Amino acid sequence: MSDHIYIIGEIGQNHNGSVDIAKLIVDLVCRQPADELFHTTLPAIDAIKLTKRDLNEELTDSSMNRIYDSPHSFGRTYGEHRKALELSNEQHFEIYQYAKSKGLEFVETLCAVGCLDLLKLFKPDRLKVASRDLTNLPLLSAMAETRIPMILSTGMGGIKELEDALQLITKYHSNISILHCLSQYPSEYTRINLRTITYLQKHYPQYTIGYSDHSIGIMIPVAAVAMGARIIEKHITIDRNMKGTDQQGSLGPDGVKRMVRDIRLLEQSMGKEEFFIDEAVSDTQKKLERSIATRRDIKAGEIINVDDIHLLSPGDGFKWAQNQQVVGKKALQNIPANEIIYSSMIG
Template identity: 65%
Template sequence: MKHTYIIGEIGQNHNGSVDIAKLIIELVARPVKESVFNLELEPMNAIKMTKRDLSEELTDSQMKRLYDSPNSFGKTYGEHRAFLELTNEDHYEVYKYAKSLNLDFVETLCSKGCLSLLKLFEPDILKVASRDLTNLPLLNSIAETKIPVILSTGMAGKRELDDALDIITKYHSNISILHCVSQYPTFPDNLNLNTILCLKKNYSQYKIGFSDHTIGISAPIVAIGMGAEIIEKHVTIDRFMKGTDQLGSLGPDGVNRMIRDIRIAERWMGKEELYIDECVKSAKIKLERSIASKYEMKAGHVIKEEDLHLLSPGDGYKWNQLLDIVGKTIIKDIPANEIIYPEYIA
């Protein structure tokens, strides 16, 4: 059965609080159940955090600009970003909590200075944000660690992706590529999920997945049907909490429904074969049609095609077995509109 690696992206939805980050982790780690078939389903596999070095983020003028927004945590954009930024030690605490709940930990490092985080712990995967596929010095530093890497293509075309791969593959090839559109939320006409097929065809040596910024949970389900092996989605404990990413994230119910539907969809995929499954055999017997009498026929009657039609159940002769019946002599009476079984004919 197919297995999809599901990442719950916390991003900045922790609002500068380790405790909120832990609550989100508890949310994605909780058991998921499908009630109709009583299935216990695997929860998310990983959570993702983002580490920034504010000295390597924006120009001084951008950091000092007034940030007058309902989602602002400071008077200037720099103050806002500083409020949201957790320390390396905070990230380590969140990492340990995720591991205690059997979740992998993915970390987006936004600049070379952020690699100081690796002195405290080693994430299972390092993520390169879409905007940094052209940040070749950062890519080189990340690749040198030889930690598995996920690349997101939200702002990248083929050239940018190929340049990034050229840098990383000098050190290792444990790379995954996520189709992504850096529009929040992504307008339906812009999603272009067929890019997944393009990536699978042209970058088949890597795992291909989908980082989703659409509203709802349908796009990830379609993506895994197209072969995506990784799904990433923003998650939060409250979509109406303060913050620019909250409304476009999945809340508790959405997280549960997305995981449920992905895990069920994995079971849907099955194998590339046309066959009659054991589970439909009873329905096949009940509903399929068999050759039956149009009217009462007495013993000694020689069966003609015009004596016959098709009725359920499907446990008798099929129409492709007509020659096994036509021309045969009936050895005991057959009532009208009944299946003709072998014991009725010579």
């Protein structure tokens, strides 16, 4: 796993059955955002994700044959709709190669054991288990056997479901990431419960913990990073107004840019668990902090007492905690009122 926040752009079915649209989305997400204030270029998104289904292992015949009357339908029946959105193994491989040529990693969600045929063409960097398949133990076993790093979404699972999945996968390997998730589209803020991230960190410290988001906007993914998430997954598209059930709940080009920018800036801001004065504030500190200064004109030879001093800026003189280095000392020169007393002026 990368040493920075690993951001996955989930294309899902937002390609609308088109390799060209998928490639356009790849072009979108590989752009590097910028910190315009400090004139720096930030790391881009890390990976894109596609989903591979086996339509023979998807739904019951009655569900696949039902009429799908929706503005987002790509077919007369739900089965025809799903078939229109499904890319072939070769098309997945083409998009994989394109993503790799752009410097992106590639994550693949596999929805059935038969989908592992895809791995004959290429090896994704990570395999994703969708929330609905957390209890699909035959699929988990087949995926784990490949020993490709795995990411688990927990949007429909509790502790038992997660424990059962981990027990099975760890028979083969322990390169596992766990994503907190709420499988509600879009997710209500009152139900997201970001503190699950810290719960998972405490109880599963051996795994990478992240967050798969289905909320609207970019606030929650950024907040999840602040909570400690090391992976963020978010649906992405080239146009939120396109036909398709996931388009409106996805991030368009500007949203992707802003989310990645804000996550990168946040991770730069996290720092270390210490309390200290950063060297960047030294000039400001000298300018604005207060130093011991004269309250009246003091003539050379006078002894300075506590009633003769107060605090003024700049901050390059004695602090009040050092007043015993000033009080009781003799002025070596005339010091006007309301001026800083420096060590060379007293003795």
